[in-house]
Amino acid sequence: xxxxxxxxxxxxxxxxxxxxxxxxxxxxxxxxxxxxxxxxxxxxxxxxxxxxxxxxxxxxxxxxxxxxxxxxxxxxxxxxxxxxxxxxxxxxxxxxxxxxxxxxxxxxxxxxxxxxxxxxxxxxxxxxxxxxxxxxxxxxxxxxxxxxxxxxxxxxxxxxxxxxxxxxxxxxxxxxxxxxxxx
Amino acid sequence: xxxxxxxxxxxxxxxxxxxxxxxxxxxxxxxxxxxxxxxxxxxxxxxxxxxxxxxxxxxxxxxxxxxxxxxxxxxxxxxxxxxxxxxxxxxxxxxxxxxxxxxxxxxxxxxxxxxxxxxxxxxxxxxxxxxxxxxxxxxxxxxxxxxxxxxxxxxxxxxxxxxxxxxxxxxxxxxxxxxxxxxxxxxxxxxxx
Numbered sequence: 001x002x003x004x005x006x007x008x009x010x011x012x013x014x015x016x017x018x019x020x021x022x023x024x025x026x027x028x029x030x031x032x033x034x035x036x037x038x039x040x041x042x043x044x045x046x047x048x049x050x051x052x053x054x055x056x057x058x059x060x061x062x063x064x065x066x067x068x069x070x071x072x073x074x075x076x077x078x079x080x081x082x083x084x085x086x087x088x089x090x091x092x093x094x095x096x097x098x099x100x101x102x103x104x105x106x107x108x109x110x111x112x113x114x115x116x117x118x119x120x121x122x123x124x125x126x127x128x129x130x131x132x133x134x135x136x137x138x139x140x141x142x143x144x145x146x147x148x149x150x151x152x153x154x155x156x157x158x159x160x161x162x163x164x165x166x167x168x169x170x171x172x173x174x175x176x177x178x179x180x181x182x183x
Numbered sequence: 184x185x186x187x188x189x190x191x192x193x194x195x196x197x198x199x200x201x202x203x204x205x206x207x208x209x210x211x212x213x214x215x216x217x218x219x220x221x222x223x224x225x226x227x228x229x230x231x232x233x234x235x236x237x238x239x240x241x242x243x244x245x246x247x248x249x250x251x252x253x254x255x256x257x258x259x260x261x262x263x264x265x266x267x268x269x270x271x272x273x274x275x276x277x278x279x280x281x282x283x284x285x286x287x288x289x290x291x292x293x294x295x296x297x298x299x300x301x302x303x304x305x306x307x308x309x310x311x312x313x314x315x316x317x318x319x320x321x322x323x324x325x326x327x328x329x330x331x332x333x334x335x336x337x338x339x340x341x342x343x344x345x346x347x348x349x350x351x352x353x354x355x356x357x358x359x360x361x362x363x364x365x366x367x368x369x370x371x372x373x374x375x376x
Contacts, residue, residue: 042277088226090346127353128345153341155318155360160278165315170341172360 006066006119008111013066013080013119018055021067022165023077024050028070028099036161037137038097040168051107064124068098068112077103080112082120083130092120096140105139113147125161129173134159149173188307193300194348197269199306200243204265205256205265206236212288216349221286226348242270250277253312257287257300266292269304271312279315283308297331303371305335309366316362322347323355332359336369 016022028034028049034045046054059065062085068078069117078098085092095114098104109135122124131149135141136159145151157165190197210232213219225374228240245252250272257267267287274281285304287293308317324347328365333339341358348354348364361369 039269040275040278084224086225086347089346089353108267128343130343130346138364150344153339153358154344155340155358156316156338157362158275158278158280158316158318158360160280160315170343174345 006115007071008115009071010106010111011068011070011077011108011115013112013115014069015069016055016059016065018052021076022051022055025051025079028097031101033101034080034097034099035136037140038095040159045149046181049164065082066112066116068096068108070103070108077108078112080116082116082124084130087147090125091130092124092126093130094120095131109140110143110146113144113149117147117173117178121178127175131171133169133171134161135169136162141169141171144171147173147176185233186310188309189303189311191260192303193257195257195266195296195299195303196260198258200239200254200256200265200268202236202239202243205296206239207232208265208288209239209268210235213244216297217322217327218288220322220347220349221284221325221328223284225354245272253307255307256301257296259296263301264294267300269307270298271308274312279313280310280318281314281316282318282320282354285319293327297327298335301331301335302360305361305366309363315317316360318358318360320356322349322360323357324349329357329359335361336365337361338365 008061026046030044032043062083064082067076068080069075070077078096080094080096082092082094096109096112098109117129120129131144133144149175150173152170156166156167156168158168159166210230213222213230240253246254253271255269256265257269258265259294270284271281274282283299283304287297289298305317306313317373319332339357340360343356345353346356
């Protein structure tokens, strides 16, 4: 199911296909680098069924989950989700993953982020989108900068991975930032 | 071998929370917006003791079951009255990091005991949980909390613009951090003082 507002030049955002898409998710999770870049907690492995059970509980509660599909082949390349809604503050968190390393660096994530931001501001009437990103993921940092997110600081040395400590960067996109960027 | 007593400060002690008994007191704190905002992430509305009891029961159960949540109440030594609580939610063991949630409910108790409560919290975090870093997050409106952590040599690290809404306007959420080497210095200073 798509609406034109969720379609870009390279990708479109769709709802999750709980049957088919989660098989891909389980496959992506077999790549430990994918997990270590995505998540702070220790890497774990799940069956598609286990992911589905978790997803069925969470979706629609405090979680708005999209599949990112590459347009020419309608191929699933990742996910993007909005969660942690604070309605009085009109803010939420965004998370994104591009599953296959060969699909990274191609602009899919940046465009998905732009589409999700537009959805958040135009449909959900939010004022702010939060994200955090690991210092050892400069590709993501660049992508978020291109999507208009502003650096807001870093929690120092919070991550212990690959034998050393790294910062966790915080970035945010305000409605006023987004509106200015569109002119 | 002997270390600092974890559960006794000069005037405060750390104790178990009692959901039934402590809920009415905590519920009272939810009426004060800044105090309420320290209770947990997001906007906190005034709550009935019933709702608060369910939350406290959840915290206590998580702390019993999952090995990564810790929750304590602060009571004055010699009294049963709850003046605040301390919570480490979802300690990241792999990283040796945790977010510290420290609440002192009444302004007069804050004046008298917040610094001592913070020291006890840091002792527990660094000396017992052996963490490498702690994070504390507040609204920029919460001047007392910001002052407390800055005087304790936390570093202001993150300013999330307009992340919160308080009393009619957007305010920023601030993140402060303290690393183990900084706590070592803090501890020496405390001993010398």
